[in-house]
Amino acid sequence: MKTLYLFGGVAFLYVLTGLLLSWNVSLSILVIGLLSSITALGVNMQWGYAGLFSTGIVGSVALGGLAVVFVSGQPVPEAFAAQGDGVFLLSAGWQIIASVVLALLIIAAAVRLWAAMAPGRRRNLAMTGLLVAGFFLYRAIFDPAVSAVEAYDPATHGNIGGLGLPSLLAWPVGALFAAAAAWAIGKICLGLREDYLAIATLGIAEIIITVMKSEDWMSRGVKNFVGLPRPWPLPYEVDLQQSAAFLDFCANWGFSPITASTILVKLIYCAVFALILGVLIWLLERAVHSPWGRMMRAIRDNEVSAAAMGKDVKRQHLIIFILGSAVVGMTGAMYVSMLGQLVPGEFSPLRFTFLIWIMVIVGGSGNNWGSVLGGLLVGWLWLVVDNAGPAFADLITRSMEDGALKTHLKDVAPQMRLLTLGVALLLVLRFAPKGLIPEK
């Protein structure tokens, strides 16, 4: 019953925004809120079910976004087929792919070698030798191919391009990318102290974003990748405004076609995201109430006794870590295909790691509905403070003389939300550690 009231309260906030500001603003906040709720569900799987604290959520989101570029970015056949000094495989594009595969093979070989050889100096030497030789071999194949690709029309392309497939296909691929990264990180860090996972995921996220910012051949780096297609079944506003049926509809109801088209698109986004959210919650609720869910909670609450009962704690942690990251990665792909462009600078840890954390904790760790509530509520707060912060600064500086202090206050107003979020997190952790909707 309390849950219903809480959701009703959040719905009221959105309605209020719609009435006071505009329905466009309210709906665009709702779209982001729904998307964040799905991300929060993924994080809740890791933290709420298994007690794994990852600080690299933003890395999974970014990897999911990268998948959209690969799957549905416009192909650049000229760059992919580029030839140049040192391109000896079919073409520069194939050579890049080959070198990346080679790098993965070398790492796999090193892992096998480590397992196969007896401990000792010979093993250390062999592995170091393999990795160093492998690194130089990889760079020798990779570097010339990259220069060839990046030399092609760097102002608009300079990248190998994507496959040009529908955007919807990129969503599962994004999940797959994030899952692969989670597998590697989990293999290394799980089973050690809890802090280590937090520290290592902080690092991997930083690296994923650095790679996306600096590898121009991949997604054009900081030059941003634009022109990603919208996912099915989303229409473009411009098309709507020219379709006779839509114009008729607007004329009948007395809407302005421009406003109506933007609102319709946002409504469809809401519907698509809500559908995915619904399916996911249904799956998760079933999983949580299954023997597997009970086992996960048992492991979370007491690892030692769960291990004594014969449960493979490390393996179960790895599975849930991968599944959670996959959900997060999918939302990254959804986000980027909604924006229609990949802007690596946008993936800030504050927005995509810690904000999501606050959603999960405020909503109620371990409770799926809690994550959804947290996503919608905190998402709303975040975006409203975004608008209200500067307005507030405006208000208090209105009577001031123009000067350094006034400009300073206006400049720093957006930073208010960091402070607000931090205080909110600490207050919830202290006074309502179970969150708004506690785990049953």
Added chain:
Amino acid sequence: MDFLNALVALLNFVVIPGASYGAQLAIGALGVTLIFGILRFSNFAWGDTMAFGTMIVILLTWWFQSLGISIAPLPTALLALPFGILATAALLLVTDRAVYRFYRKQKAKPIILVIVSAGVMFIMNGLVRLIIGAEEQSFADGGRFLISAGDFKTMTGLAEGLAIKGSTAITLVTALVTMAALFWFLQNTRTGKSMRAFSDNEDLALLSGINPDRVVQVTWVIAAILATIAGTLYGLDKSFRPFIYYQLLLPIFAAAVVGGLGSPLGAVAGGFIVAFSEVVLTYAWKKVVIYVVPEAWAPESLLQLLGTDYKFAVSFSILIMVLLFMPNGIFGKRG
């Protein structure tokens, strides 16, 4: 002569920057490792604590400059440093009282404290940005160079110059003094000994009558000293920007884990290991190599193993290596 040139280039571009960056990381990692040893959690607010301390130092530096107070050729920031430390210590003690103590009394799991420290990170980060803004600030004054590259060239007649920045010298001297003082304190004073005892075995330490609240308070004060010094030295050497300080968390954590969380000696070693790996792997070696190989072999490429953008990848790889092969670090004993 060529060999000497190579040596000078190596000193100038690898050894000196590496040593100064290493010293900054080492002091930062000492703070992380002390907090871990006594309070038993990884403090994610550490980078922002450094930023806070540095911010106070910067503001005071500007104030002193406006009053015309200066200790040239030393940077004015050194004069402001003690006050920065005081302010940071006050902030950390208040934070402990208002936030961390509650969870300590509850004997909360370390991971809860990690999350709490992330909340504190937000607040400190917001505070710093509210007060000084998110942009880059430069506050170094005083003598720029101890030896400038040009002077060195005329002095020695070599083609390569060796420049020693004033900030580098200050970093190395301050770091040495700080570390010596800290180790002396931990080894020889009663409080230092009780801190080590507390870190080794909390229950036994409590049994022998050590006052845990006092140990915790002293730890926060030392942490404030280390954070402010590390932050100020980094800012003098490079520049101050809140986001960069948040990012310093990764190399500092890597340094502390490499040395073994909880081990002060390890933190120092870890700081230099991480710093030198970063510099060595991201330096374009062409400048050194052209002096030692015959002209015909002179390389075309820059001989740079990794782009400078990837310096985080270096810290991270070191971290992963350590987690894989010796999860307790070089000097650590606990898992």
